[in-house]
Amino acid sequence: MGEKLRGAEILLKALADEGVEYVFGYPGGAVLHIYDAIFKQDTVKHILVRHEQGATHAADGYARATGKPGVVLVTSGPGATNCVTGIATAHMDSIPMVVLTGQVPSHLIGNDAFQEVDNVGITRPCVKHNFMVEDVKDLAMTIKKAFHVATTGRPGPVVVDIPKDITADVAEYSYPDSVEMRSYKPVTKGHPGQIRRAVELLMSARKPMIYSGGGVVIDNAAEQLIEFTRLLGYPITQTLMGLGAYPASDPQNLQMLGMHGTYEANMGMHQCDVLIAIGVRFDDRVTGNLEQFCPNAKIIHIDIDPASISKNVAVDIPIVGSVSNVLSEMNKLIRASQFDPMDMEKDAWWEQINQWRAIDCMQYDRSTDVIKPQYVIEELSRLTNGDAYITSDVGQHQMWAAQYYQFNKPRRWINSGGLGTMGFGVPAAMGVQLAYPDETVCCISGEASLVMCIQELSTCLQYGLPIKIISLNNRYMGMVRQWQEFFYDRRYSHSYMDALPDFVALAESFGHVGMRVEKTADVSAALKEALAMKDRLVLMDIVTDQTENVYPMIAAGKGHNEMELSPVSGGPGTDRELS
């Protein structure tokens, strides 16, 4: 028999028993009993953010970097609604997260009580699952279920809505070791027959392509992916979410594909005869025009989520299962068959790929005094050996970070790929830095995204989180400006960032270090100086070329073979005077 405890204490015990290290939260009326219980224990550490959105992104960043679920605690009403963006962000990228929201007392539910919202209803479309606790006796089991659902199968955020009276009610506490849910039984092992068929098809390919994504990172399957790719000797490309699962510096890696992918990756996709898609979801930013997608290829797709398979692109050999399990099985079969890996020196397919590579689509003008954003990322990558944790916001800087930072390890690249949430970068970096206090954690941002969660600089000071914020300041919402340049005849409607703050003074007023860099020649030294300040948060305001665009680019609705290259790489470009 367990001891008798109040709901709030049960909650904290359950979190501790679940192994939760940090809870990111913000107090309010509906969760006061819970905050009181937090005060009385010291197993679970609470991180006080400055806005609930920051709590969700911080928990999300923590989860992406560690693979452990991120935990959030907020009050009812506005506390809960402020979380919606962060919950949707985690949901789109399949990030395990448990969000505990306070609710008005049970007897007031439905009365339009003070700070009441139908939180279960509001979050329903953007969670993996949600619960409302109706009885304190169910609380511990509900928490167990929430963590179980959030972390198994295709992971995702789970919301638990807890009315205030439940946190005061008393029940016996015992935390279940495991949980069985008859309606939730995710598949893990792939079908052996399908796996064998897939391997046979792969080994018969002449122009194969491996297309891997975030599922490999989430399932910790980088090792299996590397072995698989080496055993076959085939070219591999990754999605934005899959970067790092295969080392960027490896010659078999064609880097990122899709809208801003490399020439060789996209052309390879277009011409391949067998495509194996691993832990990806055929997002429209990756596939471009579906009618022109891999027109000559037989397609194999491995995914843990049956609903991802044949959703956007019909596949020939679907395999439902965890990526790590299926790749391990495939590797066994390939090894047993004594397959000769494709010869990168001699094979005609590699020869073709190397011709595409020779175009060198990632060139940019290196002769300017004005700072090119690409150069900043390249330098950062070099100075940190492609080994730092990099979070980003959303826009051009995000794409440049993906293109020019050489991610050699999984879980280092932390960005909002699916929802594209500006404001993600700084709080996500906080979560990563808490998880890994001794690692270098950088947030690559833009001056527009940066201010969307700038309040979290206070949280960073309070908890001593020495993240490095590298803000590529082009005085524009650069990505919006780029689309306006390309598709709206350069009518730069509301994409100019007027009335910007003095970012150096802003950093200082929050108690941090601010730096401004304005010339190419100063970039490297400034980065070194910032990275050397191990125990200070540094906000680098790097004033970059306003006219720079992200290339290559496949316009929405175009095919992989219809890329536009940068003028420096031989593309037409546009006449880019900004007025």
Added chain:
Amino acid sequence: MRHIISILLENEAGALSRVAGLFSARAYNIESLTVAPTEDPTMSRMTLVTNGSDATIEQIQKQLNKLVDVIKLTDLNEVRHIERELMLVKTKAAGDFREEVKRLVEIFRGRIIDVTDATYTIELTGSGKKLDALLEALDEKAIIEVVRTGITGIARGENALHL
């Protein structure tokens, strides 16, 4: 094509709105939906009539299966099955109408379950088409109110959807 999807789901608050929300969020059609607890009160049985291409129906099934509250489902189109709907119709039943309505109800093997001097209330069970046919046969001016439950269905023979 029209499909009848039969679903066993947890009888929990919010389960119905998860299903309905899925259909509206992904722009799938719902023609009708019926739901009630089964012999095991912790489970509900839902019958959902939808339509779409084969690919859409496949996605609908996968997305439904993905809902944590859904225990099992089946597409009744894939098996021999029976479908039924219940309809209640209130009609005018004065003067000339009175005899005519009564005769029609007999032809359709319905029942008159409530009577006043001026009205009849008819109960009719059958396929959706049969119910449509009665409504067409009744004089439009005679109809006061129509209530239909939506289709429910079950597989023929030994085939069954259970735990």
